[in-house]
Amino acid sequence: MMRAVLVATLLALTGCAATAERDRRDPFEPFNRGVYRFNEAVDDVVARPVATAYRDLVPEPVRDRVRNFFSNIGDVFIGVNNILQGKFYDGFEDWMRVVFNTTFGVFGLHDVASDMGIEKRNEDFGQTFGWWGFGPGPYLVLPLLGSSTVRDGIGTGFDLYFDPVAEVRPTRARNALVALRVTGTRADLLDASRLLEQAALDKYVFQRDAYLQRRRSLVYDGRPPRERYEDFEDNPRK
Amino acid sequence: MTNPMNIGFGRAWLAAALLAVAATGAVADEPRREAPDALVRSVTDEVVALISKDKEIRGGNRARLLEVIEAKVLPHFNFAAMTALAMGQSWRQASPEQRKHLVAEFSTLLVRTYASALAAYSDQRFEYRPLRARPTDTDVTVSVRVLQSGAQPLAIDYSMEKTGSGWKVYDVMVGGVSLVANYRTEFNNTVRASGIDGLLKDLQAKNRAGEPPPAPGRQ
Numbered sequence: 001m002m003r004a005v006l007v008a009t010l011l012a013l014t015g016c017a018a019t020a021e022r023d024r025r026d027p028f029e030p031f032n033r034g035v036y037r038f039n040e041a042v043d044d045v046v047a048r049p050v051a052t053a054y055r056d057l058v059p060e061p062v063r064d065r066v067r068n069f070f071s072n073i074g075d076v077f078i079g080v081n082n083i084l085q086g087k088f089y090d091g092f093e094d095w096m097r098v099v100f101n102t103t104f105g106v107f108g109l110h111d112v113a114s115d116m117g118i119e120k121r122n123e124d125f126g127q128t129f130g131w132w133g134f135g136p137g138p139y140l141v142l143p144l145l146g147s148s149t150v151r152d153g154i155g156t157g158f159d160l161y162f163d164p165v166a167e168v169r170p171t172r173a174r175n176a177l178v179a180l181r182v183t184g185t186r187a188d189l190l191d192a193s194r195l196l197e198q199a200a201l202d203k204y205v206f207q208r209d210a211y212l213q214r215r216r217s218l219v220y221d222g223r224p225p226r227e228r229y230e231d232f233e234d235n236p237r238k
Numbered sequence: 239m240t241n242p243m244n245i246g247f248g249r250a251w252l253a254a255a256l257l258a259v260a261a262t263g264a265v266a267d268e269p270r271r272e273a274p275d276a277l278v279r280s281v282t283d284e285v286v287a288l289i290s291k292d293k294e295i296r297g298g299n300r301a302r303l304l305e306v307i308e309a310k311v312l313p314h315f316n317f318a319a320m321t322a323l324a325m326g327q328s329w330r331q332a333s334p335e336q337r338k339h340l341v342a343e344f345s346t347l348l349v350r351t352y353a354s355a356l357a358a359y360s361d362q363r364f365e366y367r368p369l370r371a372r373p374t375d376t377d378v379t380v381s382v383r384v385l386q387s388g389a390q391p392l393a394i395d396y397s398m399e400k401t402g403s404g405w406k407v408y409d410v411m412v413g414g415v416s417l418v419a420n421y422r423t424e425f426n427n428t429v430r431a432s433g434i435d436g437l438l439k440d441l442q443a444k445n446r447a448g449e450p451p452p453a454p455g456r457q
Binding site: 023060064067068070071111114119120121122188191194195198199200201202205206209210213214216217218222224 | 351360388415
């Protein structure tokens with residue numbers, strides 16, 4: 001599996017120089033760019049203005065508590081995914097976080113577990129499939145959800161299916177919670193999206209490549225097999 | 239009497255000259271300098287202290303922020319290496335003249351991006367990881383983590399190599415995303431479509447568009 005991933009990555013990173021117009025990792029680029037434009041339009045008109053207002057109007061301690069609250073709910077399935085990846089110790093630690101944060105942290109409003117040294121992790125079903133050996137497949141831009149791949153898109157389907165917030169009733173309360181979570185998440189990304197504007201020549205390409213690198217890193221829990229530039233055949237400094 | 243320091247400096251000069259020829263991080267005896275992890279830590283602490291004290295920077299003065307970065311951070315980056323790595327095989331096609339301009343434009347872009355990232359700084363805490371390297375290593379990764387409430391700590395990894403003039407950063411990884419690798423596709427696409435000069439033109443246009451610093455607070 002390691003070799004397959006390595007070969008795929010090498011192909012992805014070096015092969016793009018050889019193939020003519022289209023990136024091998026992104027065979028649906030024209031379609032994806034269309035969805036990307038749609039998402040940008042929605043972001044310009046709704047998501048970013050609302051998130052900016054939220055950040056400007058709501059004091060930081062309150063926003064921290066909102067983030068902590070949803071983060072605590074998320075830890076339940078972060079633990080499940082760690083167990084599914086055979087990382088039992090990590091999974092139990094994630095659940096310990098839920099126990100401490102829900103009780104001493106008052107329904108998760110305070111991240112006391114982090115203060116105690118039990119660190120937050122980042123897992124989801126897409127990463128679990130990656131850990132099991134599934135490659136990312138073609139890059140996809142999903143409507144409203146943004147950057148994904150075939151594997152991570154299926155993973156997101158599972159994430160949403162098991163999302164505890166979706167079970168909240170009455171429906172109106174659920175919708176309010178979902179809206180608050182999305183707003184908070186987008187507000188946390190305001191700096192990142194400004195950075196993207198500043199850094200990228202072509203935002204679509206820059207975001208895609210960053211997403212694919214990031215997900216690869218996450219699948220390996222921040223320690224992907226090393227790719228030294230020296231290993232690339234086209235390293236100009238060799 | 240021979241001062242051992244002088245011998246050391248002589249060697250360092252020799253090393254610098256060799257490096258200039260070879261343009262790679264060759265191993266050479268040289269006087270002990272600040273270790274790479276200590277360097278990252280002292281520069282980070284110094285810059286963070288400067289920007290959190292400076293009222294003008296806090297108020298959104300981009301020119302002042304760029305000044306601080308140029309004085310404190312730039313000397314520790316190897317922009318020629320970063321440009322070469324971001325260009326990949328296209329670097330070989332570039333003439334010395336083109337290379338000079340590419341390095342200049344790309345470093346401007348990177349510095350502005352760095353400034354945007356720093357402008358977003360708001361009292362996050364840093365955690366420095368112990369460096370796992372042998373004393374003889376000439377290529378190391380220095381890891382810093384940014385702690386944030388209700389989120390996984392964000393890893394920032396500096397790839398550094400030893401040169402005749404101290405340790406230099408040649409790549410920055412943020413959350414597992416290599417900045418240099420991330421420009422590869424963009425650069426390759428542009429070079430394939432419109433050549434090295436096309437890429438230069440794009441970079442210049444991008445940098446000129448970013449010229450008037452955006453009003454503070456705007457996204």
